[in-house]
Amino acid sequence: MIKNHPPTQFLADYSAGSLSLAPAISVTTHLQFCDQCREAVSGLNALGGELLNECDGVEISSSLLANTLDRLDAPTNSAPPSLSTQSGTSALIDGDLANELPDYLHKFVGRSTLNWRSLSSSVSVAPITVGETDYELALHRIEAGGKTPVHDHQGTEVTVVLKGTFSDEQGMYHEGDFLVREAGDVHQPIAAQNESCVCLSVLSAPIKLTGIKQVLNPFMRFNPS
């Protein structure tokens, strides 16, 4: 049972379309695991639909329908195809990991080879590029029993557990759990003893490590290329 979900405002921003790419990806990823939040989002979307229904219509140019009809049969314009129509990309992910990720994530993760970097003996990180500079999106893997460095946050960090479990000072988190850590929170995630833990994380600003000045700062401070 998932205990940690995106806050209501987060879901509302998601449905209204104001979340940036990386946070939106983290919410959709959570929805792959969580029927309750899916239901909440479905209600929020229905609210959007009803606000559209209730909107005062504004007259449109008389030629717009004819123009639109003309374009219906045209071959797909130069707009890039949606990633969801592309296939075969998951071959770029290492085999084990491919099975651990929700299908939804494959379209982002599989676009280029994941570049795993070790941050310590038990923690590695692989950035995912989505063309956004405000947020850093990445996969983290903590080996069984491994600890991440104690760190605090200058910005908001969102974590979605994709596989395995980890715990910190406040609790234990399982697959699908969605955690938000605000600036100023300090924590030290530790993976369960019996299996490694893979998470999706979204960071809005660099974090700094507590106590160890600068040395391990690159825990998440990578620059998406």
Place this chain on the structure above:
Amino acid sequence: MKKDSGPDWNALLVRVGSHQDKAAFGALFSHFAPLLKGFLLKGGGVEPEQAEELVQETMIKVWRKAPSYAPAQAAASTWMYTIARNTRIDWLRKHSKKNQQTDELVAEDLFDENEESSPFTALIQTRNAGNIKAHLAELPQEQLQVLTLMYFQGKSGQEVADELSIPLGTVKSRVRLALQKLKLKLSPTGEDQQVVYAQ
């Protein structure tokens, strides 16, 4: 639930998907295009000509995606709302100077549109639609105002707070109160994750 008078938009949309029926598309267009234009203009930041471009783009996507429309999962208006929202997101990203959009990601990749519909989702969908219709008019002005800024203008909770010069917490609580009044489901976690630890 009160039945809408007028055409059954859901059925027309299904017909567009199953038969590439241009007459059905035309009927949907005549009804929804002015609403979509109103919706986009109300958001601000979009000129009337641009709004029509976005309306056209939205309606072309509606035509192309209609085969995947499942009425059990969403009302036609809800489905069109999500397509219009995604079209606006892409448009705003394309015109944003902040992020260098060299990337080929489009908004529909962010949202998972391929959900399965089950009798259960159909039930929830019908119930939600009925509740929203029944109670939207009862919302206090201040709650409606926040929702309007969020949905029409695509402003985040924080941006709404800034615009109205009220604390973010007030925005959040207005949204929660509105959703409760509309009998929509809130996040199981509520506003703050700390709620979980207190249980």
